[in-house]
Amino acid sequence: MRAPPHLTSVTPLAKSRLHLSVAHADNEPAPRTQPAQPAAPEPCRTLLYAARTPDDTLMAHLQSCGWVLALARTAHELGRRLTPGMSYAGIIDMASFSPHELGPLEALLRQQQIGWIALASPERLADAEVRRLIRHYCFDYVKLPAAHVMIDYLVRHAVGMATLSASDLASATPPPGTPGDDEMVGTCDAMQQLFRTIRKVANTDASVFISGESGTGKELTALAIHERSPRRKAPFVAINCGAIPPHLLQSELFGYERGAFTGANQRKIGRVEAANGGTLLLDEIGDLPLESQASLLRFLQEGRIERLGGHESIAVDVRIISATHIHLEDAMRQGTFRADLFHRLCVLRVDEPPLRARGKDIEILAHHILHKFSSDSARRMRGFTPCAIEALYNYPWPGNVRELINRVRRAIVMAEHKLIAAADLDLAQYAAQQTVSLAQARESAEKHAIETALLRHRHRLAEAAADLGISRVTLYRLMSAHGLRDAEVASGPP
Template sequence: MASRKLICLQDPKQWTLPDEVAQPGWSPIYLDSIDKARAIINAEKPALGIILLDNRWVNGLNQALEVLLQDTAGMVEWIGLVSEGWTQNENTRRLIARYCCDYHTLPVDPQRLIVSLGHADGMAKLRRDSAGEENAHPEGVSLVGESSAMRGVYRQIRKVAKVDATVLLEGESGTGKELVAQAIHRGSLRCDGPFVAVNCGAIPINLIQSELFGHERGSFTGAHSRHRGHIETACGGTIFLDEIGDLQLEVQVNLLRFLQEKTIVRVGGVKQIPIDVRVIAATHKDLAAEVKAGRFREDLYYRLCILNLKLPPLRERQEDIELLAHYYFRKYRNLASAKVQGFAPTAMQQMLAYEWPGNIRELKNRVQRALVMCEQRTLGPKDLNLQFISSQREVETLADARAEADLRVLVAALKSNGNNIMKTSKELGISRVTLYRMLDKYNLSNHLDQGKN
């Protein structure tokens, strides 16, 4: 039987895996620090872990363990070990209840531990296999979603990650563009290199050149030493230029030159410095419209848009709302009192009815706030500050408005493309199957010229 890796988060001087447990094929990796455990989990991706919950972790002084358990939820099945009487400790009970699939009291019964490990390993395999190879989440990144829109995003991430071309991510604020950029980086051949994220809209205009390209000593007042910019720092890896639509035209010229020549010149310098880095850019703006308005260079736009991914807003991923809500509930549950158990049915109804203009970021923030403010056993609409969506009438009105907008866009696209199905589906960015379904839904099938399909 092949040896299976098992993280053991404790000092081996205190406890080691019994011989009869290791014999069936478990290979323990003993670690005595959170940082080491995190590094091994990221590198080796073990399915199971054992934690010795003693005074070192549960005395209320060490928060790093709980952060690790939160971050590895859905990645590692944890089993807790406790000394006799330690289950009376409030912190111990909380950690076991929230993050462990099972626990054992010392001294451990080897046969019972073998059964627990087998059960946990089986659950881990089911969890991995259920998503399927094709639509599985990119490894190591907290992208959450099982909707058809997100499965399409996962497929695109895998395709884009395999090549080294520049990528442009488009989508509304809060749709997870940086997480997608991280997923592309981690799935690429540059995964061992740095990932440097830069918010272009947050850097003052007088510093943007220096921050991106670096500067030489004495190039301006206050430049007391040579400074490597973000692009140079990312050499060998990936640089993520978020909100690139906010770059000033002067900086756009220099960025275009870098993309063309793969070299930079530091502010105040003359030397051409070769840079090997992949560029992933992102924006919530319509860059094509920005080009027409003269606020963004057309040549830079086409340089950035070699590969283009459009991230769907949360309102178009309604089947993911409940999944995301429970994910953030588990992740931030430590903010709430122990009595809070989940969402009230009315809260989930309101969440499904809401339009989420702030997308995933807004949902995360609302769940965090609700966990802090809740005084009941379940989170209600008031805790989420969604009580203003109060009637089915309003929900129906939103659905009607969306249907009316879909119909208007559909009719206009058909008309402009002479009822040609292929051209219309391409313009709308949907498949022909989806277009046919929409035609049936709005009773437009009879108006098509079948000869133009």
């Protein structure tokens, strides 16, 4: 018996954020005191036990070893046992779940805050789906029957592994309001490669071209390059070439003198001149008209500009970063973009990975966004349901990170429970489990009955409790459990 090959050794987890303290291009010494790293979460003594038919003797042994058991017979019940930010050890009895029940459990097995140990009979190990789940998500497995002492030994190691993963997630998702709150977040190989590329290109002064789909964060990458370059103390100026009418683009880029045209009552400095000494981001450069392309090419060749209506040649020292979501190679073949300008702009190239290719970063980013915008809602959101996590991974994300931010922010405001579900993200069709469990139906009906009674009696708790046939204390407890106390406080007295 041994752990799956990819989990047999503990390696340092990849750094998930691109910190400002690295790769200073001018060899400026780094400060002696580095920002404090997030502390690793303390392992929880609660042991999750997922089984349809639990082993009473195993439970008694684990309790005698100091574990507090949290038994769950369904995926929904297991999800409700979790506290966000806490690391757990978990035991899942594969033999007690039927094949169609393993799908809903996969979203929970995927969560990094739980170190799973699988219990499996030789017959279940012959199932390819069971072997896949164990191989991908479990720290180790035990072939039944097995000694209880060995299971206790393995779960202690599993909770340690979960603590390492939770520490990695904490470092990737800092609390709101901390420095670097808008930094780029990512742990996948594609993002780590992007971080390395940013460090390299920041050390030079050559023009950079950033390519990627809309919504992938090209402006964040440009800002990261600027902040790690020798020009970081000078201005960073961005202009969206596709958002400015063509007849105004020349004056926006290069400025104008007083009297240059009707309405030019005073001199205006253009974006290129405003970025003198720093960095100029030309976003959506593919939408730049051909006449403006010629003026920009002349500036790149000579390093000098002339304001509209002026005769003075002004020297400007600026680094150009350009970005677009279209394929400029196709635009050059179609004659809508100058090849000589492209070669001036694309000295160094950075490719932004789409969100669908970033693996577990999707879940990390979703938690980061929830953390950052949690104040949008009066109630405190605790996280995502297993079906929501599953939908996040199954959805293709054509709008990339921008779409993820919009969906999560909308769900924070519109969700009726403290856990965001796939339906709140408008992604219910991307969750495999479409059925509602008995526990979910009971919870929904109970909340609806309480809401109806409160409305009928205008939030007079004593009368609503009598109508429901329960005590006022019980009603108050149920309101808190369903998040109705938060809504009552937010709305104020009737």
